[in-house]
Amino acid sequence: MRDTGPMEHPAKFSDDDFILFRDLLSQETGIYFSHDRKQHLQMALDERLSQGRYESYREYYHFIQSHPKRQEEVRHLIELITVGETSFFRNGPHFAALMNTVLPEIMEREKNKPRKTIRIWSAGCSRGSEPYSIAIALKETAPSLHDWDISIFATDINQRVLDLARDGFYALRDLSHMPEEYIRRYFHKNDQHYQLVDQIKKCVKFGCHNLVKSSFRIPELRDLDIIFCRNVTIYFDLQTTKRIVEQFYDCLNDGGYLFIGHAETLWQITDKYALMEFPQAYIYKKTKERMETKSLSPFAGVPEIPLGIVRPEPTISISPEKKNRICKDADLRKPFAAHPQAKTRLAQATLLANQAQYEEAIRQLEGIVKDDSLCQEAYYLLGVLYYNAGLYDQAVAQFRKVIYIDHGAALAYFNLGNIYLHQKKMSSAQKEFENVRRLLEKRRPEEMVEFSNDFIADYLLRACENNLAKIAKSLV
Ligand SMILES: C[S@@+](CC[C@H](N)C(=O)[O-])C[C@H]1O[C@@H](n2cnc3c(N)ncnc32)[C@H](O)[C@@H]1O
Incomplete structure (x- = not known):
């Protein structure tokens, strides 16, 4: 170890060094660095190396392996390698399902019990936007729950984000998916920041918990009704995710719900849960009912139509007719084509799709591409609408047009990959996911x-790599 000052790092980060750290971090955190993220890892290590005055990556590795203060150092490294991207009411359809179906169902079940409880865990909560959104959703759904025993437990591996969560200060961009009225009701504007009101802050208890190392047998994680673990295991390998998701199962009550991120699926992970389909959202449920294998197929993980907090009819299973009307997951707010008229018409089609008037939206979009054959946003949206109506060939044709106009349209390739997965055309799916990876x-x-x-x-x-790993597994 050097004795003074920060240093520049001319040392080479060899493939052997990379593998040592990759395996160490995978064991410590579950986060798996594939080779294409080598540089990412190196940047984090460089920061620690320059502060800790180590001569080489190998010296730093041995320090982490053997030093009594290793845990403290691992903690610093974790703060650098974890991705904390989050926001309030992220993935609106999840919160719509929570408020319209999941919470009312749990309350109905509990209401006549002497001790009425609702127990929720937000695992991998980052800076707290997710558990606080759940607390707000609960307040909005049932304003007076004073005789209820409510627990919202929020955990993360990263101490720094937990400290930020406890402080409860947010920037406007953290609130961009949230209805204005909630911002007015639950935040105080404070210079450049938005401070969460105490009434919500005190609903959430935060704690440090490592999903790959900490025990799941602690009182806070017992008899849970709902687990949110969104956009966390996407960075883990399949085996680790499998282990965690099975432990979630043991923590949940019968009838409990598991929310995972919208590019994630339990396909090839576990078939213990039933997949519940809600407008623009899929949620998993612990239930004794038999699960159809169909519902284990992966689905398009493109982002949702930004409906904000929609209030669809409370429904768990939906009819095929209704299913055909459901358009999940498209960002219709994207800046539209340069053509001003196309922009207005696209905005109208977007609105129609957001109002679930899919046939009319498709009609409008067909009109737009007839007049402007290079309007890739219209093709993209058509692709999503056809895909969700189960019209796969037509969806493929639309996504191909997007790619024809823009060879770099990664999400169009991703959707093609998902369609081929649905159709069990594994090598075609593989090709499309490889295209996404290349881009x-x-x-x-x-x-x-x-x-x-x-x-x-x-x-x-990461979503692509996970799908590629699952395809490889399904081919052997
Ligand atoms: C992308 S954020 C997701 C935040 C929130 N769930 C959401 O979707 O908005 C992922 C979080 O998972 C946490 N995380 C990563 N590995 C973890 C582990 N092994 N145990 C617990 N949390 C972990 C990270 O620190 C990070 O805050």
Whole structure:
């Protein structure tokens, strides 16, 4: 170890060094660095190396392996490698399902019990937007629950984000998916910041918990009604995710719900849960009912139509007719085509789709592309609408047109991959996911993906890699 000052790092980060750290971090955190994220890992290590005055990556590795203060150092490293991207009411359809179906169902079940409880866990809560959104959703759904025993437990591996969560200060961009009225009701504007009101802050208890190392047998994680673990295991390998999701199962009550991120699926992970379909959202349920294998197929994980807090009819299973009307997951708020008229018409089609008037939206979009054959936003939206109506060939044709206009349209390739997965055309799916990987590897990890609401390049890349790993598994 050197004795003074920060240092520049001319040392080479060899493949052997990479593998040592990759395996160490996978064991410590579950986060798996594939080779294409080597540079990502190196940047984090460089920061620690320059502060800790180590001569080489190998010296730092041995320090972490053997030093009595290793846990403290691992904690610093975790703060650098975890991705904390989050926001309030992220993935609106999840919160619509929570408020319209899941919470009312739990309350109905509990209401006549002497001790009425609702127990929720937000695992991988980052800066707290998710558990606080749940607390707000609960307040909005049932304003007076004073004789209820409510627990919202929120955990993360990263101490720094937990401290921020406890402080409860947010920037306006953290609130961009939230209805204005909630912002007015639950935040105080404070210079550049929005401070969460105490009434909500005190509803959530935070704690440090590592999903791969900490015990799941603690009182807070017993008899849960709902677990949110969204956009966390996407960075883990399949085996680790499998282990965690099975432990979630043991923590849940019968009839309990598991919310995972919208690019995630339990396909090839576990078939213990039933997949529940809600407008623009899929949620898993612990239930004794037999699960149809069909519902284990992966689905398109593109971002939702930004409806804000929609209030669909409380429904768990939906009719095929209704299913045909459901358009999930498209960002219709994207900046539209340069053509001003197309822009207005696209905005109208978007509105129609947001109002679930899918046939009319499709009619409008067909009109737009007839007049402007290069309007890729219209093709993209058509692709999503056809896909969700189960018209796969037509959806493929639309996504192909998007790609014809823009060879870099990663999300169009991603949707093609998902359609082929649905159709069990594994090698075609594989080809499309490899295309996405090729495109995204060239982008900055935090770059937003076109046509998406909140997908960063790194996140979509992980979703692709997970799908590729599952395809490889299904082929053997
Ligand atoms: C992308 S954020 C997701 C935040 C929130 N769930 C959401 O969807 O908005 C992922 C979070 O998972 C946490 N995380 C990563 N590995 C973890 C582990 N092994 N145990 C607990 N949390 C972990 C990270 O620190 C990060 O805050």
